[in-house]
Amino acid sequence: MSWxxxxxxRWWPPRWLYxxxxxxxxxxxxxxxLPRHVAVLADGNRRWARMNAPGQPLVAGYxxxxxRLEEFVEWCxxxxxxxxxxxxxxxxxxxxxxxxxxxxxxGVIEQLVADLAATKRWRVRAVGALELLPDDMASSLQTSSDxxxxxxxxxxxxxxxxxxxxxxxxxxxSLLLEKAAEGKTLEEVAVTVDIDEISxxxxxxxxxxxxxxxxxxxxxxxxxxxxxxxxxxxxxFCEALWPDFRRVDFVRALRSYTQRERRFGK
Numbered sequence: 049m050s051w052x053x054x055x056x057x058r059w060w061p062p063r064w065l066y067x068x069x070x071x072x073x074x075x076x077x078x079x080x081x082l083p084r085h086v087a088v089l090a091d092g093n094r095r096w097a098r099m100n101a102p103g104q105p106l107v108a109g110y111x112x113x114x115x116r117l118e119e120f121v122e123w124c125x126x127x128x129x130x131x132x133x134x135x136x137x138x139x140x141x142x143x144x145x146x147x148x149x150x151x152x153x154x155g156v157i158e159q160l161v162a163d164l165a166a167t168k169r170w171r172v173r174a175v176g177a178l179e180l181l182p183d184d185m186a187s188s189l190q191t192s193s194d195x196x197x198x199x200x201x202x203x204x205x206x207x208x209x210x211x212x213x214x215x216x217x218x219x220x221x222s223l224l225l226e227k228a229a230e231g232k233t234l235e236e237v238a239v240t241v242d243i244d245e246i247s248x249x250x251x252x253x254x255x256x257x258x259x260x261x262x263x264x265x266x267x268x269x270x271x272x273x274x275x276x277x278x279x280x281x282x283x284x285f286c287e288a289l290w291p292d293f294r295r296v297d298f299v300r301a302l303r304s305y306t307q308r309e310r311r312f313g314k
Contacts, residue, residue: 070299079128081306083259086124087133087281089273090117092265092289100291107152112291114160121164121204123298131203131255133175135273136160139211142180158185161206165192170201175251176210177218203255210251212275219249219276250276257281260305262298264290280312 090113097109117134124132136157142150165172173196174189181189189208223245227237247253257277261270266287270278284301286293 085131087258089263090290096289096291110156133205135207180209212272222249
C-alpha cells in the first residue's frame with residue numbers, strides 16, 4: 049500500500065463526518081423505544097494489544113479498553129439510559145496463568161471504578177463475587193461504590209469476578225439463608241419459592257433486566273453473562289475489538305434495537 053493510501057485509510061472518513069452521521073441517527077431514533085438497561089461484554093482487549101501494540105505488555109490493551117469504557121458510559125448517559133452493566137472480569141479470568149498479567153488487569157479495573165465514581169455523576173456499583181479478589185482491591189471497589197450511593201444519576205454496574213452460574217449459586221444461598229432466618233423448613237421453601245423471590249437475591253436486584261446486550265470482537269455467545277436476567281434480552285454482536293468500538297457502533301446498536309419487535313417469549 050502506498051504512503052498516500054495508508055494516510056487516506058487512517059484519516060478517512062473524517063471524525064466530523066461520523067459525528068454528523070451519529071447526530072442524524074440519534075435524532076431520528078424514537079426515544080421512547082430506547083432500552084432502559086444496556087449491558088456490554090467488552091471483549092477483545094488482548095487481541096487489540098497484540099495487533100496494535102506489538103512487543104508491549106498486554107496491559108496496553110486493558111488500558112485502551114478502560115478508556116473506551118469511560119467513553120461508553122458517557123455515550124449511555126447522553127442517550128438517557130437508566131442502567132448499564134459493564135462486564136470487565138469473569139471468574140474464569142481469575143484463573144489466568146500469568147500472575148503479572150492478572151495483576152495488571154486488576155489494577156486497571158480498580159482504577160476504572162475509582163475514576164467513574166470520582167465524577168459523582170453516576171451510581172457506580174461493583175457486582176460479582178468480590179470475595180475472590182485480593183482484599184485490598186475488594187475494599188477499594190466497595191469504597192468507590194459507597195461514595196456514589198447518594199448520587200441521583202444513571203446506575204453503572206461494573207461486573208468484576210462475575211460468573212452467571214456463581215451469581216445463581218449466590219442467589220439461592222442468600223434466599224435459603226433468608227428463609228431459614230424466618231424459621232422456614234427446606235421443604236416449605238421448596239414448595240413456596242417463586243421466580244420473583246430468586247430475582248430479589250441476584251447481584252442486580254431491584255434493577256430492570258437488560259433490554260439490550262452488546263458483545264464486541266465478533267464472538268456470538270453470552271459466556272454465562274447475566275444468565276437469569278437475559279432471558280428476554282435482545283443481542284447485538286459487533287466485529288470491532290472493544291478498544292476500537294466507536295460511538296457510531298453504539299448508535300447503530302441502539303437503532304437496531306428500536307427496529308425490533310420484542311416478544312418476551314410470547
